Amino acid sequence: MAHRIITQVVFTGARILGKAVRESYQHAAATQKYAAATQKTGGVGFASNNITMEEACKILNVGPSKMGQIDLEFVTERFKRLFDLNDPKKGGSFYLQSKILRARERIEREVQSYQRMAERERELSEGFKPKITKD
Structure with a gap:
């Protein structure tokens, strides 16, 4: 019975951690695309354009x-x-x-x-x- 609870906790934690990693990667990729687009249009970067x-x-x-x-x-x-x-x-x-x-x-x-x-x-x-x- 204890091994079932431990297994469920491990799998739930892994699922939550996986979602967090995926979302942070997506956010980083979007930020990188935005920065590249800003530099192509002649912008200096985030700070001076906002x-x-x-x-x-x-x-x-x-x-x-x-x-x-x-x-x-x-x-x-x-x-x-x-x-x-x-x-x-x-x-x-x-x-x-x-x-x-x-x-x-x-x-x-x-x-x-x-x-x-x-x-x-x-x-x-x-x-x-x-x-x-x-x-």
């Missing part, structure tokens, strides 16, 4: 971007001030410092993308004018 423009503006306490029209000098000034205030050596938080850094990077990426788009639009409106040199 912040929205609205959240970045709130973190740095700047107005929302309207077609990339944000004063980068003001953003840089806010960044420096908040980054220095949250220095871990002065009793600040490394986590907050990293959020502030990611917010500044996100705003700069947004402004740069609008600048590139405006440059392309200007180029298209002016037409293609190659520079010809005489040899």
Whole structure:
């Protein structure tokens, strides 16, 4: 009778452990696929892609971007001030410092993308004018 109970406990434990291992493997595989897809689309990784423009503006306490029209000098000034205030050596938080850094990077990426788009639009409106040199 005791050997039946022991056998049932062993098999039940093995079944539970097997399910847990299978689920963790599936989760790891999905995470790896997501990371690969993120890198193919030009993303740097998980940390820098998960912040929205609205959240970045709130973190740095700047107005929302309207077609990339944000004063980068003001953003840089806010960044420096908040980054220095949250220095871990002065009793600040490394986590907050990293959020502030990611917010500044996100705003700069947004402004740069609008600048590139405006440059392309200007180029298209002016037409293609190659520079010809005489040899």
